[in-house]
Amino acid sequence: MKSRKNYAAAFILAAITAVLAGGYVYAATEHFSDSTTDQAWDAWTQKWETQVSRDYEKIALTPGADETKLNFAWYSKADGTATPKIEISKRSDMGQPVTFEGSTVPAIDGYLSNRVTADSLAENTTYYYRYYKNGVPSDTASFKTHTFNSYSMLYVGDPQIGASKGQSTSRGEKLENKSELNTAARNDAFSWNKTLNTAMNANPDISFILSAGDQINKNVNGKDPGNEIEYAGFLNADWIKSLPVSTTIGNHDSTNESYSFHFNNPNDTQLGKTTAGGDYFYKYGPALYVVLNTNNYNCAEHEQAMRQAVETYPYTNWRIVMIHQDIYGSGLDHSDSDGIVLRTQLTPLMDKYDVDVVLQGHDHTYSRSYLLKSDSKTHSNYNFHDWDNVSDEEGNVFPYSDASYQAQNNCYTIANTMSGGVTNGDGTLYMEANSATGSKYYELIPGKQDYIAVRNQNWNPTYSVICINSNTFAIDTYEIAAGKTRKIDDTYELKKTNASRR
Incomplete structure (x- = not known):
């Protein structure tokens, strides 16, 4: 196994943060997408106040059980x-x-x-x-449907409508999410719509969207309607009524039932549940998609869901898992702390169920891993305790920077480091999506981990285009700056010369 790079710089930063603030603090940078600079902004503010913000009756389309x-x-x-x-x-x-x-x-x-x-x-x-x-x-x-056996998708991370709260705009306004106007949601909903319009103008044949969690920002419990204005902003985007979206439950979605009311997910397993819902799956052409609610740390249930999905659709050429927490990412705020809580448990499952790609969110940075596998050794399992600490199987609580926690998460091997792509490769590709709206960004971790091939933080909204057929999985990632798109990573392809699975 290749050892991970030294994280001394990250640990020092965490220690300084703990001293100054009394804990391991997760905070957005000062960077965000300020929608008030757009020429269409004034018209949008009128529409937001009079039409959008109180219209909770927007429709959402979701992929069905199959294509x-x-x-x-x-x-x-x-x-x-x-x-x-x-x-x-x-x-x-x-x-x-x-x-x-x-x-x-x-x-x-x-x-x-x-x-x-x-x-x-x-x-x-x-x-x-x-x-x-x-x-x-x-x-x-x-x-519109497209060819079922050869199609493309948008993959986005953390739209998180309302997360720009506290930021100051070009007009001197400090964004907030506590009033009935919710100026943060107004800002981010505008940016979300702009991202989808930009992506779809460049890629008009997209079949559906994959969103890796945190559709909204406000954490409220049960049936509290406090986040409905943010869902109104998310669902108001022009393309939402015409484009299915497969959503992951993020930590900001997880505590409230509104997620389950807005999205009719297929093959609901009733496993891995939190208040918002649980794990689900579907087949689309040559690919099986398994969406896990990793806010629930019961990986035995997640394995049951994965097994159920594979038994239902055993012969797909590709297996793609989507989760929110980034078990292999490169952002400072989560990638080496709460993001890896499930790494020791989930990595072996990706091997066991022959998963080709894992799509992740949560850390508001972009990264692409090498192909990774479990090291086949026994490691400790962990549970999320709070934003400052993790707990082990015995219930012991310690900070994320604890050396034993970090060492146990050296639970992987790097199976392939080829650039550009791999043919008939062994191992799993882990993608980390940056914010699709720019509502919130995080810094990259000081030292790039040895499992990371490419990473990026340019403080611009990003999206990826995935093209898939029986033999090829290809992904391209773009940032949106000044209304224009620019690739931030080379095209990466996984290829299979033998299209049949098992």
Whole structure:
């Protein structure tokens, strides 16, 4: 096994932070995306106040159990007759529609969550749809399918609408998230929409979005509606009503039920649950996607979910896992502390279930690993205790900088360091996505870890484009600066010459 680089600089910084602030403090930098500099800002502020911020009834599209299905979820008022119904047509005038009916569950006070699944979708087809709220149809919207066995996706990290709170704008305003206006959410929702529009203009054939968690920022508990204005900002983006989004539960989503009311995730395993929901999976063409709620530290349940997914779809050529916490990342705030709490438990599972790629969020920096495997040794397991400390299996509590914690997380081997890509490679690629909105950024860790191939922090919103077919997984990553895109990493490809799995 190759040893990790010395982290003395990081530990010294942590120690200084502990002395000054009484703990291992996680803090955003002064960098953020200031939307007030955009020429469209003034019109947006009007729209936010009069239309967006109190409209909780936006629809969300989610991938279905397989490529022929699509899931929908939306709020409607609870004071009328529930009509959880979707009409889908191949005609823009909604002629000859097919009707799909679903179910409702009580959501936040005064609202129902409607959930419907459409099936028998064909590839390379434009569909028009409308959904019903208390018997009244919505305006017509549309979505488009592409080739099922060769397609592209957007992979984004931490939109975290509302996380720019405390920052100061070009107009001298300090952003906040406590008032009914929530100026932080207003700022970040504008940037989220801008990122999606920029990415889709450059990549019009995207099939769906993969979001690695923290769709919103405000931590509230149970059915508290305090984060609904942030979900309103997230779901208001122009492309959301036309583009399915597969979301991961981030630590900012985890404590509140609103996530489960807004997203109708397929193949809900009822495993790995927190208040927001648990693990789920789906197949799309040649790939199996397993989305784990790593805010739950019960990896025995996560393994059950992975096993269930593989048994349901055993013959996909690619297996992709998406989690929020970055067990292999390179950001200062999480990558060597709470981000690796699950590393000793999850790394062997990626080997056991032959996972090709793990997509991560949480640390608001960009990195790409080498191909990694478990070192096949026995290591201690850990639990998240708080933002300053970790606990071991015996319940002992100690700081993240503790030498034994760091040493136990030397639980990997570097299987391949080839640049540009690998053919028939052994091991798992770990990607870390920076913020898609720029609502919050973190610094890179002082010394690049030996498992990291490439990393970046340019203080700009980023997104990745993943292209996949039976033989190739390719990923390109871009930053958005001054309205233009620029690649921040070379194209990286995983190839398989034998397309059949097992």
